[in-house]
Amino acid sequence: MNMQRSRSGTVPSMETIGDQLRDNTVIVVFGASGDLAKKKTYPALFGLYRNGYLPRDVHIVGYARTKMDDKEYQKRTTAYIKNPNDDPEIAAKIEEFKKISTYVSGGYEDSPSFQNLAKHLQSIEKNYPSRETNRLFYLALPPSVFVPVATHTKECCYSSMGINRIIVEKPFGKDLDSCRELLSSLKQSWKEEETYRIDHYLGKEMVKNLLVLRFANVAMGAAWDKNSISNVQISFKEPFGTQGRGGYFDEFGIIRDVLQNHLLQVLSILTMERPVSFSSEDIRDEKVKVLRAIPPITKEDVLLGQYVAGNNEPGYLDDDTVPKDSVCPTFAATVLRINNERWEGVPFILKAGKALNEAKVEIRMQFKDVTQGIFKDISRNELVIRIQPSEAVYLKLNSKTPGYSFRAIPTEMDLTYKRRFTDTKIPEAYEALILDALKGDHSNFVRDDELDVAWKIFTPILHWIDGRAGPRPRPSPYPYGSRGPKELDSFIEKQGYKRPEADYSWPTTNLSNL
Ligand SMILES: NC(=O)C1=CN([C@@H]2O[C@H](COP(=O)(O)OP(=O)(O)OC[C@H]3O[C@@H](n4cnc5c(N)ncnc54)[C@H](OP(=O)(O)O)[C@@H]3O)[C@@H](O)[C@H]2O)C=CC1
Numbered sequence: 001m002n003m004q005r006s007r008s009g010t011v012p013s014m015e016t017i018g019d020q021l022r023d024n025t026v027i028v029v030f031g032a033s034g035d036l037a038k039k040k041t042y043p044a045l046f047g048l049y050r051n052g053y054l055p056r057d058v059h060i061v062g063y064a065r066t067k068m069d070d071k072e073y074q075k076r077t078t079a080y081i082k083n084p085n086d087d088p089e090i091a092a093k094i095e096e097f098k099k100i101s102t103y104v105s106g107g108y109e110d111s112p113s114f115q116n117l118a119k120h121l122q123s124i125e126k127n128y129p130s131r132e133t134n135r136l137f138y139l140a141l142p143p144s145v146f147v148p149v150a151t152h153t154k155e156c157c158y159s160s161m162g163i164n165r166i167i168v169e170k171p172f173g174k175d176l177d178s179c180r181e182l183l184s185s186l187k188q189s190w191k192e193e194e195t196y197r198i199d200h201y202l203g204k205e206m207v208k209n210l211l212v213l214r215f216a217n218v219a220m221g222a223a224w225d226k227n228s229i230s231n232v233q234i235s236f237k238e239p240f241g242t243q244g245r246g247g248y249f250d251e252f253g254i255i256r257d258v259l260q261n262h263l264l265q266v267l268s269i270l271t272m273e274r275p276v277s278f279s280s281e282d283i284r285d286e287k288v289k290v291l292r293a294i295p296p297i298t299k300e301d302v303l304l305g306q307y308v309a310g311n312n313e314p315g316y317l318d319d320d321t322v323p324k325d326s327v328c329p330t331f332a333a334t335v336l337r338i339n340n341e342r343w344e345g346v347p348f349i350l351k352a353g354k355a356l357n358e359a360k361v362e363i364r365m366q367f368k369d370v371t372q373g374i375f376k377d378i379s380r381n382e383l384v385i386r387i388q389p390s391e392a393v394y395l396k397l398n399s400k401t402p403g404y405s406f407r408a409i410p411t412e413m414d415l416t417y418k419r420r421f422t423d424t425k426i427p428e429a430y431e432a433l434i435l436d437a438l439k440g441d442h443s444n445f446v447r448d449d450e451l452d453v454a455w456k457i458f459t460p461i462l463h464w465i466d467g468r469a470g471p472r473p474r475p476s477p478y479p480y481g482s483r484g485p486k487e488l489d490s491f492i493e494k495q496g497y498k499r500p501e502a503d504y505s506w507p508t509t510n511l512s513n514l
């Protein structure tokens with residue numbers, strides 16, 4: 001294992017490096033004309049380029065069906081790169097970045113298009129000093145074309161002398177059967193060690209931090225089980241609706257879009273046992289083990305919602321790309337249970353919604369009540385890990401009210417990153433993950449057996465929602481910009497969650513107001 005020095009001592013590095021792609025590398029972005037490429041992939045590639053993390057002499061090739069010249073392509077792919085203060089250094093880097101990027105237009109289903117792409121790659125690679133050229137293929141595409149693109153890429157564009165890797169975006173199927181079919185089709189052309197299934201939540205700083213918070217702190221480890229924890233919520237809130245992605249969204253719904261992948265990944269790292277090492281296989285073994293202890297969710301443990309017009313914003317059904325009678329859920333809360341010794345009896349509430357009142361993703365672990373007797377109605381402790389925005393970890397705890405009183409008052413110990421780490425830039429999730437793929441580190445990518453167990457947990461309720469087992473359930477309406485369906489509070493309280501005392505105020509408390 002790699003070791004690196006830190007000021008607090010020698011700590012093992014998280015990185016288990018395969019063959020790192022350091023030079024002679026071309027990165028191909030399929031679906032370069034699309035939303036993900038524009039908003040996430042290219043800004044992430046630029047972030048890595050600017051910080052010197054891309055291989056030496058790297059070249060980026062965008063590929064899609066849309067016809068555009070290099071100028072139009074470069075305009076699109078740099079549109080979301082941030083330079084708010086018009087920093088001339090960043091502006092110059094953007095111009096440099098444009099020069100290492102070219103575009104090829106072609107189809108996704110025909111060999112000649114891929115042969116044309118292969119010729120373009122060879123024309124770039126002939127300038128590299130070695131014949132051992134590496135290719136990283138990124139599929140920023142809808143799942144309907146994952147298989148033909150992966151197959152043609154292998155047949156026509158595989159580098160015979162160097163290293164080849166393929167990054168595949170979610171969603172990996174729509175249920176257990178379709179996922180298995182997709183995986184087996186992809187496996188016919190690409191080996192597991194060449195395949196990087198991306199779930200960008202695994203690249204988020206606070207998700208990565210879970211391993212350290214849990215396993216590098218005796219205090220945390222001691223409280224991390226059914227003896228201390230009453231209930232856990234993992235919440236995803238977005239303050240905007242489907243924004244023209246309704247066509248895609250309506251086919252998938254919020255459970256496939258967020259819960260089955262992003263939130264379940266967070267849950268698995270939060271609850272798994274300590275891995276033998278930080279190697280990708282040891283970590284993923286533990287994730288699979290805990291997921292296998294979760295039985296399929298039942299419909300009694302589900303609350304569904306769909307946003308309607310509110311706060312001067314349109315409802316889901318007002319989106320032209322959505323069928324007028326759609327019952328697709330844009331909000332879902334589900335309760336999962338882990339039938340193992342550590343977690344038996346603790347409900348894990350996974351909830352996600354579009355068009356809610358705020359942007360926030362967080363984990364909230366609520367502790368059990370203290371033994372009654374000397375205290376009555378005292379607030380419970382809560383450990384909150386805020387994944388975004390403004391990364392933070394804080395522990396709500398009771399403290400003596402300062403002064404003459406002996407009353408207890410809820411307060412917190414607060415590690416807010418931007419106050420604690422004043423000069424640190426946290427990389428975007430996609431930056432971190434593309435860098436991992438270049439390094440050959442699979443730890444933060446999804447293994448095939450993880451997907452299998454994840455789909456087993458969600459497939460029965462997805463089939464129920466899809467109407468395969470009778471009439472489709474109707475989601476509860478909630479206004480755009482609200483907290484979600486009105487049934488939400490009672491749904492959560494039924495799982496044992498207790499609202500904090502009303503006199504809790506954040507970030508400061510003025511005692512004269514109490
Ligand atoms: N957008 C986002 O924020 C996120 C997206 N993802 C995932 O990334 C992938 C790409 O998403 P996104 O960029 O939003 O998707 P887009 O709908 O923008 O599609 C990307 C490109 O694929 C081509 N394309 C679109 N529809 C089809 C089709 N039916 N058949 C063949 N080609 C098509 C288009 O390029 P052209 O016509 O020029 O070939 C399009 O520009 C998806 O798997 C998505 O789930 C994951 C996380 C976030």
Ligand SMILES: O=C1O[C@H](COP(=O)(O)O)[C@@H](O)[C@H](O)[C@H]1O
Pocket residue numbers: 200238257258
């Ligand atoms: O995968 C997806 O994630 C985004 C949310 O990503 P975030 O990094 O901004 O939290 C979500 O908007 C989208 O619907 C979903 O497909």
